[in-house]
Amino acid sequence: MSADKPHPDLRDWIELADSLGCLKRFQGASWDLEVGALTSLACREVANPPCLLFDEFAGFPAGWRVLTNAFTHTALASQILGMPAAIGPTERVKAWREKTRQMQLAPVRECAEGPVFQNVRRGSEVDLLAFPAPRWNEHDGGRYLGTGDIVVTRDPDSGQVNVGTYRMMLHDRDKIGLYISPGHHGRIHRDKYFARGERMPVVAVFGMDPLLFVAGGEGLPESMNEYEWVGAVRGGPVEVVRGPVTGLPIPAHAEIAIEGFVQADRVMDEGPLGEFTGYYASGTRPEAYVQVEALYHRDDPIILGSMPMRPPADYYHVRSTIRSALVWDALESAGVPDVQGVAYMPSAWLGMLVVAIRQRYAGHARQAGMIAAQCRAGAYLGRYVVVVDDDIDVNNVDEVLWALWTRSEPADSIDLVRNCWSTGLDPRIPPEKRGRRDLSNSRLLIDATRPFHWREQYPRVANPSEALLASIRTKWGNKLFT
Numbered sequence: 071m072s073a074d075k076p077h078p079d080l081r082d083w084i085e086l087a088d089s090l091g092c093l094k095r096f097q098g099a100s101w102d103l104e105v106g107a108l109t110s111l112a113c114r115e116v117a118n119p120p121c122l123l124f125d126e127f128a129g130f131p132a133g134w135r136v137l138t139n140a141f142t143h144t145a146l147a148s149q150i151l152g153m154p155a156a157i158g159p160t161e162r163v164k165a166w167r168e169k170t171r172q173m174q175l176a177p178v179r180e181c182a183e184g185p186v187f188q189n190v191r192r193g194s195e196v197d198l199l200a201f202p203a204p205r206w207n208e209h210d211g212g213r214y215l216g217t218g219d220i221v222v223t224r225d226p227d228s229g230q231v232n233v234g235t236y237r238m239m240l241h242d243r244d245k246i247g248l249y250i251s252p253g254h255h256g257r258i259h260r261d262k263y264f265a266r267g268e269r270m271p272v273v274a275v276f277g278m279d280p281l282l283f284v285a286g287g288e289g290l291p292e293s294m295n296e297y298e299w300v301g302a303v304r305g306g307p308v309e310v311v312r313g314p315v316t317g318l319p320i321p322a323h324a325e326i327a328i329e330g331f332v333q334a335d336r337v338m339d340e341g342p343l344g345e346f347t348g349y350y351a352s353g354t355r356p357e358a359y360v361q362v363e364a365l366y367h368r369d370d371p372i373i374l375g376s377m378p379m380r381p382p383a384d385y386y387h388v389r390s391t392i393r394s395a396l397v398w399d400a401l402e403s404a405g406v407p408d409v410q411g412v413a414y415m416p417s418a419w420l421g422m423l424v425v426a427i428r429q430r431y432a433g434h435a436r437q438a439g440m441i442a443a444q445c446r447a448g449a450y451l452g453r454y455v456v457v458v459d460d461d462i463d464v465n466n467v468d469e470v471l472w473a474l475w476t477r478s479e480p481a482d483s484i485d486l487v488r489n490c491w492s493t494g495l496d497p498r499i500p501p502e503k504r505g506r507r508d509l510s511n512s513r514l515l516i517d518a519t520r521p522f523h524w525r526e527q528y529p530r531v532a533n534p535s536e537a538l539l540a541s542i543r544t545k546w547g548n549k550l551f552t
């Protein structure tokens with residue numbers, strides 16, 4: 071596959087990673103903690119972490135594999151977005167916005183057959199325990215087949231299909247847990263079916279074109295079908311087969327897919343799972359599981375895994391670009407002018423969102439902060455939203471913290487918003503509140519811009535000018551930098 075061609079499935083992606091020198095293979099590692107620990111170690115201690123491909127699990131057929139860190143390497147992060155590798159994060163967000171503004175959603179291509187149907191198991195033949203699903207962290211309550219997965223559901227009112235990434239814990243040969251946070255589209259669908267006294271049809275896919283996983287994990291607007299978005303980004307339609315049991319679309323080139331039903335009165339304990347916040351916050355709760363009626367897989371299937379871990383995690387480069395762009399789009403659609411940058415801080419991920427504006431009027435900064443904090447892409451499990459002037463690089467933690475220290479005044483610059491959208495994964499929700507099933511949290515909006523009405527009198531920044539630095543570089547750079 072050439073670098074600028076779309077990648078239709080996970081196997082092409084692995085080939086690409088290999089050809090770019092971004093793949094490491096491991097034979098004989100255990101699914102029990104070793105896959106997770108190696109993935110975590112690579113993220114923490116390897117400068118530019120490669121994809122890890124695990125094979126030859128004891129007790130499982132050789133060739134039944136697990137891939138992790140699918141786009142952690144910066145070369146692969148650029149590839150998946152179709153962006154040049156050598157651009158900075160703010161430029162990447164701008165380029166991504168430009169690309170998505172121009173693209174047309176690409177309707178799926180429906181196929182009669184697909185490699186996913188190479189092996190078909192129905193009813194009592196279904197055996198999810200046959201796959202080397204990892205137990206990722208030491209205190210996890212079980213093996214999770216679904217981490218880098220997608221779950222396909224349909225809104226019973228509108229018929230709209232949604233693709234979301236939600237965790238799935240193995241319970242049994244034909245039962246698999248499904249945890250969907252309140253507010254996520256799959257959960258809204260589920261609650262609608264349950265309110266009608268119906269069971270919800272579900273397709274879940276474990277191992278597919280990683281761009282589908284990217285789409286599943288992002289807060290794309292409800293009107294935007296994730297399959298069609300993926301088709302648009304890669305420049306060719308996603309090929310799907312219709313699930314014979316549920317009628318839901320399954321990526322034809324998927325590695326493993328299931329069809330089944332979730333029912334309100336069929337629940338099992340789900341969790342705990344070491345989560346993407348870096349905690350075991352949601353613990354163990356009864357959750358409606360998927361009763362699996364059909365299992366499909368390719369020969370020598372590959373699970374796509376995404377190790378849940380404290381940020382920055384495997385997906386940061388890609389997801390921060392997409393989410394920042396979505397927040398920027400939302401700000402512009404809401405009429406906030408002169409946004410100059412949007413970024414998530416790597417170590418705080420969803421918890422710290424930074425927006426830079428060129429201030430035009432009194433109240434501009436608060437408006438930007440409020441909308442960034444509450445638009446769909448920016449709202450989920452947020453905590454701090456910081457608005458800075460446009461001389462601050464939103465992706466430079468040092469500059470952002472400097473602006474916080476020197477341009478915000480706690481007595482004047484902060485606003486607190488209560489009862490905001492969070493999730494059971496939020497470690498700071500107190501037990502009694504969690505017990506009441508109140509999964510909301512609060513937002514701190516910090517205006518770290520120079521106050522608008524006296525910004526002209528704000529003390530001058532003490533820094534060598536760019537012009538002075540350029541001339542000094544020319545004159546003395548050789549001596550200093552060599």
Ligand SMILES: Cc1cc2nc3c(=O)[nH]c(=O)nc-3n(C[C@H](O)[C@H](O)[C@H](O)COP(=O)(O)O)c2cc1C
Nearest residue numbers: 234235236237249250251254255256287288289376
């Ligand atoms: C690796 C990964 C795992 C995730 N696990 C879950 C999960 O278990 N439950 C959940 O509700 N959201 C989970 N999310 C977040 C959602 O996928 C994300 O918020 C997405 O926007 C939801 O899509 P939706 O709005 O269409 O429901 C996960 C995201 C990623 C990237």
